[in-house]
Amino acid sequence: MGSGREEICVNQNKKRQNGFFIMLQLIGLVKPLIGIMILAVVLGVLGYLCAIFLTVISSGEVILLLAKAGVIATGGFWFSLKSGAVLLIIMAIARGIFHYGEQYCNHFIAFKLLAKIRHQVFETLRKLCPAKLEGREKGNLISLITSDVELLEVFYAHTISPIAIAIIVSLVMVVFLGHICLAAGWVALVSYLLIGLVLPIALGKTGASPGVEYRKEFGSLNSFVLDCLYGLDETIQYEGGVKRTREIISRSQSLGEKQKHLNHMESLQKGLTNLLVLVCSVAMLLLMTGQYRAGTAEASMVFMATIALMGSFGPVIALSNLSNNLNQTLACGQRILDLLKEEPLVEEVPGEKKVQFSDAKVENVTFSYEEEEILKNFSMQINGGSIVGIHGPSGCGKSTILKLLMRFWDVDRGRIFMGKDSIRHLPSKSLRGMESYVTQETFLFHDTIANNIGIGKLGATREEIIEAARAASLHDAIVSFPEGYDTMVGENGDTLSGGERQRIGIARAFLSDRDFLLLDEPTSNLDALNEGIILKSLKEHCLDKTILLVSHRRSTLQIADEVVEMNRGRGT
Numbered sequence: 049m050g051s052g053r054e055e056i057c058v059n060q061n062k063k064r065q066n067g068f069f070i071m072l073q074l075i076g077l078v079k080p081l082i083g084i085m086i087l088a089v090v091l092g093v094l095g096y097l098c099a100i101f102l103t104v105i106s107s108g109e110v111i112l113l114l115a116k117a118g119v120i121a122t123g124g125f126w127f128s129l130k131s132g133a134v135l136l137i138i139m140a141i142a143r144g145i146f147h148y149g150e151q152y153c154n155h156f157i158a159f160k161l162l163a164k165i166r167h168q169v170f171e172t173l174r175k176l177c178p179a180k181l182e183g184r185e186k187g188n189l190i191s192l193i194t195s196d197v198e199l200l201e202v203f204y205a206h207t208i209s210p211i212a213i214a215i216i217v218s219l220v221m222v223v224f225l226g227h228i229c230l231a232a233g234w235v236a237l238v239s240y241l242l243i244g245l246v247l248p249i250a251l252g253k254t255g256a257s258p259g260v261e262y263r264k265e266f267g268s269l270n271s272f273v274l275d276c277l278y279g280l281d282e283t284i285q286y287e288g289g290v291k292r293t294r295e296i297i298s299r300s301q302s303l304g305e306k307q308k309h310l311n312h313m314e315s316l317q318k319g320l321t322n323l324l325v326l327v328c329s330v331a332m333l334l335l336m337t338g339q340y341r342a343g344t345a346e347a348s349m350v351f352m353a354t355i356a357l358m359g360s361f362g363p364v365i366a367l368s369n370l371s372n373n374l375n376q377t378l379a380c381g382q383r384i385l386d387l388l389k390e391e392p393l394v395e396e397v398p399g400e401k402k403v404q405f406s407d408a409k410v411e412n413v414t415f416s417y418e419e420e421e422i423l424k425n426f427s428m429q430i431n432g433g434s435i436v437g438i439h440g441p442s443g444c445g446k447s448t449i450l451k452l453l454m455r456f457w458d459v460d461r462g463r464i465f466m467g468k469d470s471i472r473h474l475p476s477k478s479l480r481g482m483e484s485y486v487t488q489e490t491f492l493f494h495d496t497i498a499n500n501i502g503i504g505k506l507g508a509t510r511e512e513i514i515e516a517a518r519a520a521s522l523h524d525a526i527v528s529f530p531e532g533y534d535t536m537v538g539e540n541g542d543t544l545s546g547g548e549r550q551r552i553g554i555a556r557a558f559l560s561d562r563d564f565l566l567l568d569e570p571t572s573n574l575d576a577l578n579e580g581i582i583l584k585s586l587k588e589h590c591l592d593k594t595i596l597l598v599s600h601r602r603s604t605l606q607i608a609d610e611v612v613e614m615n616r617g618r619g620t
């Protein structure tokens with residue numbers, strides 16, 4: 049162990065994977081929806097062919113009209129003026145229906161997969177929590193959960209099937225044009241390859257790093273802004289506003305520069321694509337004119353082949369346009385795939401076992417978050433029904449012991465027992481079901497006070513919540529608020545005092561009614577009066593419970609049956 053601060057995917061130092069490999073993994077997720085994906089491709093191909101042949105038949109109609117007027121000679125047309133007109137109407141309607149169907153299928157797949165990916169991301173975060181998420185950049189995590197997942201929509205709705213559609217439509221057109229004139233087929237093939245393959249690959253390579261950089265900076269700016277918001281009080285107090293504002297401006301400018309560069313790449317790609325379309329069309333015209341002069345093609349075929357090629361670039365242009373967003377999409381894909389592959393530091397033990405808490409034992413435990421050993425051969429016994437205090441200098445590892453008892457981390461060496469069971473083998477649900485952990489900083493949700501206390505017990509009644517609040521000497525304070533228990537708590541509990549927040553944490557623990565209470569500095573924010581009330585409550589309400597109490601205060605530790613004195617890494 050000892051790698052508690054391993055980098056997880058939201059950290060940006062991971063090596064970039066090959067784009068093709070990322071695409072394969074993302075496509076792998078489509079497997080259950082492959083039938084709809086095939087339908088989307090079929091509808092897309094038919095839609096594009098309708099669009100292309102609309103122009104081909106329209107030009108044929110013009111040629112037939114010119115021929116009727118005696119301006120031009122016709123030959124080899126497979127439709128007459130009348131049947132051509134009917135075909136035009138059918139194709140125009142079909143084009144709309146096919147396009148709608150294709151878009152419907154693609155978006156159906158995309159949003160189904162986004163929901164699935166979000167579910168997997170949350171599932172993974174839950175498993176990684178708390179060991180691998182502690183201290184991580186929350187802004188970066190937020191952009192991963194929101195915008196990164198969102199960008200994958202582009203991949204699933206606008207990338208996979210367009211690639212297949214472009215390949216199939218191009219092949220059909222190569223055969224069609226090759227049938228008119230073999231050389232025209234070759235020109236078409238080269239044109240499609242240039243626009244749909246060579247150009248996106250060439251530009252994709254130059255645009256790869258800026259796309260990835262942009263995503264990184266975007267996430268990092270999110271984290272920074274979040275940090276600024278959390279630290280607003282400190283920033284104002286120490287007059288750090290100007291410095292922070294400058295930093296935000298400089299980061300935004302840098303992000304703006306990256307965006308500008310990406311826009312520039314996009315314009316370049318669009319410009320080059322249009323130029324290639326023009327060059328290829330002119331090449332076809334010249335080729336067919338040459339064939340006409342040589343007497344191997346009729347004038348009508350010159351028009352037909354040129355117009356067919358000009359009207360058929362849609363799918364490969366769509367492919368070429370992908371190169372702009374693809375790098376960013378793949379960068380997001382990699383961040384998400386990396387997260388999904390992340391191994392938790394603590395492997396949850398599945399299942400459920402009915403266990404009654406009897407006592408707990410920490411046996412020769414050695415533990416480090418990183419290199420530095422926090423605990424070395426540390427042992428302690430917590431007898432059932434007793435109150436055990438832990439006292440020691442700041443940073444000696446008092447809270448760490450509580451976290452190890454909760455199995456938020458696994459020990460490097462030694463063992464921790466609940467009764468006869470090593471906590472490594474006890475189902476996680478059963479272990480947590482026995483324990484109630486009150487941290488130094490009680491986290492409050494943006495919800496009512498009642499609901500904030502109520503999270504201690506699923507489905508707790510109002511009476512139970514009030515009883516828990518009374519035991520935590522919080523009831524009088526709550527009823528003095530204008531909306532009492534229904535008063536909303538500001539984000540992070542900003543609208544409550546430190547003592548009130550702490551007492552909400554204690555009320556949650558009382559409400560949860562677990563057998564083993566782990567209390568980390570539960571009275572640090574309380575005055576002597578409230579400290580006395582809480583301690584009295586602990587004594588009275590927790591007669592049948594076991595309490596492990598971490599505190600700096602000698603006065604708080606007076607209620608303990610025994611106190612473990614800690615030096616750095618050792619209990620005495």
Ligand SMILES: Nc1ncnc2c1ncn2[C@@H]1O[C@H](COP(=O)(O)OP(=O)(O)OP(=O)(O)O)[C@@H](O)[C@H]1O
Nearest residue numbers: 052182417418422441442443444445446447448449
């Ligand atoms: N997630 C973490 N990753 C790396 N180091 C950590 C982590 N949490 C705590 N530490 C370090 O481990 C050491 C012990 O921390 P711990 O919180 O257990 O101390 P403590 O005795 O409870 O201190 P205090 O009385 O100030 O709360 C500290 O040096 C702290 O910086």
